[in-house]
Amino acid sequence: MGLFLPQRNVFPFFGLLLFAFGVFFATAGTAQTKYVIGFSQATTTEPWRILFNQELRSEAEKHKNLTLLVRNGQDSVPKQVADMEEFIARKVDAILISPKEADGLTKVVNKAHQAGIPVFVLDRDISNDKYTQFIGGDNKLIGRAAGNYVVARLGGTGKAKGTILEIWGGMKSTPAHDRHNGFWEIISKEPGIQILNKPQDGDWKQDKAYEIAANALEQHPKIDIVYAHNDPMAYGAYLAASDIGREKDIAFIGIDAIPGEGVMWVHEGKLDATFLYKTPGADAIRQALKHLGGEKIEKRLTLPTDTITPANAPTILKHHNLIK
Numbered sequence: 001m002g003l004f005l006p007q008r009n010v011f012p013f014f015g016l017l018l019f020a021f022g023v024f025f026a027t028a029g030t031a032q033t034k035y036v037i038g039f040s041q042a043t044t045t046e047p048w049r050i051l052f053n054q055e056l057r058s059e060a061e062k063h064k065n066l067t068l069l070v071r072n073g074q075d076s077v078p079k080q081v082a083d084m085e086e087f088i089a090r091k092v093d094a095i096l097i098s099p100k101e102a103d104g105l106t107k108v109v110n111k112a113h114q115a116g117i118p119v120f121v122l123d124r125d126i127s128n129d130k131y132t133q134f135i136g137g138d139n140k141l142i143g144r145a146a147g148n149y150v151v152a153r154l155g156g157t158g159k160a161k162g163t164i165l166e167i168w169g170g171m172k173s174t175p176a177h178d179r180h181n182g183f184w185e186i187i188s189k190e191p192g193i194q195i196l197n198k199p200q201d202g203d204w205k206q207d208k209a210y211e212i213a214a215n216a217l218e219q220h221p222k223i224d225i226v227y228a229h230n231d232p233m234a235y236g237a238y239l240a241a242s243d244i245g246r247e248k249d250i251a252f253i254g255i256d257a258i259p260g261e262g263v264m265w266v267h268e269g270k271l272d273a274t275f276l277y278k279t280p281g282a283d284a285i286r287q288a289l290k291h292l293g294g295e296k297i298e299k300r301l302t303l304p305t306d307t308i309t310p311a312n313a314p315t316i317l318k319h320h321n322l323i324k
Ligand code: FRU
Pocket: 043, 046, 048, 049, 123, 124, 169, 173, 175, 204, 229, 230, 231, 255, 256, 277
């Protein structure tokens, strides 16, 4: 008895059967499109990198057909080259890389590209464009925005007057050059503004910037602005100045604007302004999957920026539940 269904129930039964087949084949289809993506991160020392990894991982978790391999280059070019070689040898489906520096990583990025692996270069560029896509902020634009901010802060176009200490990020990396060039494009038009120091490499690090600033403060009794290529270095310079009681005489300007760091420092009055440099983490996963799925993607994806001052910092901090 039990095996035979009454006549009127036959159609729903077949419907169910059809649905089951549908589910089975749909799942089998997904199983065929499983991807392994390797991500070679330059370092995890700055909070910006930690946020970058978090955003990348949380986007990756949304895609059940994706296995993500993450390697930390530990601020070492040979280590990062070895991580890339590992991905090439494993024949991963796509590689994401945020290179420590341009020249030292160009060869291995090109090697992966030539081996037919889609490569996505993130935040810092290499020395040519033999890769699939670049994703990152427009550092020249950010440099110009910082330049315009400084000109306004020092008295306005044509009238601006003051001295600047510039602390470079890693000089072998493209963002440092773009952040300098964009800035210089604006302030070099102002005869009253002067950059006090020769280019000095802070390697994006707070402690190095502290040293650079401490030495400069000894040499120069008057510094109006510190323009550092990222927030940790602007903060390092702030600490050097506050250790000798000169922090109130100087406006410290940085780049990155992550909420718990740069934005909070602006809100606390330690930095004067910072410029948003979004991490490419989530976009990198989305773009790689788009490309692997056969969709067309652009050669460069530029992420937006924003200027953060004491006027808009509280809104951002509230949004992130960092202040009430
Ligand atoms: C982190 C970092 C950021 C900076 C970016 C530039 O390693 O130094 O602070 O904006 O890299 O590539």
